[in-house]
Amino acid sequence: MHPSHSFRGSTTRDRLATAYLYLCTDARREKGDLARFADAALAGGVDIIQLRDKGSAGEAEFGPMDVKGELAALAELRAATRRHGALLAVNDRADIALAAQADVLHLGQDDLPVHYARRIVGPDVVIGRSTHNRAQASLAAIEEGADYFCTGPVWATPTKPGRAAAGLDFVRSTADAEPHRPWFAIGGIDEERLPEVLAAGATRIVVVRAITGAPDPEAAARRLKDRLTPTD
Numbered sequence: 001m002h003p004s005h006s007f008r009g010s011t012t013r014d015r016l017a018t019a020y021l022y023l024c025t026d027a028r029r030e031k032g033d034l035a036r037f038a039d040a041a042l043a044g045g046v047d048i049i050q051l052r053d054k055g056s057a058g059e060a061e062f063g064p065m066d067v068k069g070e071l072a073a074l075a076e077l078r079a080a081t082r083r084h085g086a087l088l089a090v091n092d093r094a095d096i097a098l099a100a101q102a103d104v105l106h107l108g109q110d111d112l113p114v115h116y117a118r119r120i121v122g123p124d125v126v127i128g129r130s131t132h133n134r135a136q137a138s139l140a141a142i143e144e145g146a147d148y149f150c151t152g153p154v155w156a157t158p159t160k161p162g163r164a165a166a167g168l169d170f171v172r173s174t175a176d177a178e179p180h181r182p183w184f185a186i187g188g189i190d191e192e193r194l195p196e197v198l199a200a201g202a203t204r205i206v207v208v209r210a211i212t213g214a215p216d217p218e219a220a221a222r223r224l225k226d227r228l229t230p231t232d
């Protein structure tokens with residue numbers, strides 16, 4: 001277990017407060033190594049792992065996952081996150097978050113309003129929201145009662161084609177407006193760009209390719225985690 005996971009508070013929100021590195025991964029259907037990959041990323045210090053499998057157009061093409069496949073992949077991630085004292089997140093769907101006994105539900109702008117999702121998942125599941133501009137971030141933080149939000153994409157990214165970059169200015173304005181609330185920068189972040197994101201005021205990040213595409217996911221996660229220094 002990564003040392004940062006061994007002194008966690010007992011509630012999910014306590015654990016969110018000490019979460020700095022958030023990974024979204026697909027189910028690794030091409031490689032068939034989801035549990036091994038998750039163990040490596042979590043050993044490297046990933047605090048939250050989200051299953052985000054929208055299908056791939058790689059050599060072996062996979063369509064979007066069906067519900068049975070999603071629940072099977074989530075069961076593997078549930079076991080891995082328990083082994084490592086980390087949090088499990090479900091993307092988009094409150095019913096699946098509940099069925100998978102997830103700690104976190106992540107909602108996009110076109111997904112359920114937070115207060116409706118809360119009725120489904122209950123009081124203890126942490127709910128997060130994607131935001132792409134200052135107005136959305138304020139709404140997610142203040143009016144909707146989301147537990148955390150994400151700001152992005154900081155840089156345009158092939159992982160989310162068609163979504164324009166929100167830029168480092170969005171990170172700066174969020175850092176000014178939200179000094180205490182948990183929020184994560186996302187989109188195009190890797191080891192090389194991390195210093196710019198931190199200099200703009202982010203303390204927490206979400207990554208996909210920086211870990212899923214790394215030859216050594218544990219080492220990649222560790223290098224990112226080592227530079228994410230708690231400030232609150």
Ligand SMILES: Cc1ncc(COP(=O)(O)OP(=O)(O)O)c(N)n1
Nearest residue numbers: 052091106107108109130150186206
């Ligand atoms: C932690 C985290 N942040 C942002 C997103 C993106 O959510 P969304 O805009 O709904 O896009 P999809 O991921 O559903 O394509 C996320 N999934 N997780």
Ligand SMILES: Cc1nc(C(=O)O)sc1CCOP(=O)(O)O
Nearest residue numbers: 152153157159187188207208209
């Ligand atoms: C899933 C997702 N959501 C974004 C947002 O801005 O809400 S950016 C993004 C993809 C991030 O992938 P990578 O780390 O590979 O660039």
Ligand SMILES: [Mg+2]
Nearest residue numbers: 092107108111
């Ligand atoms: Mg979504």
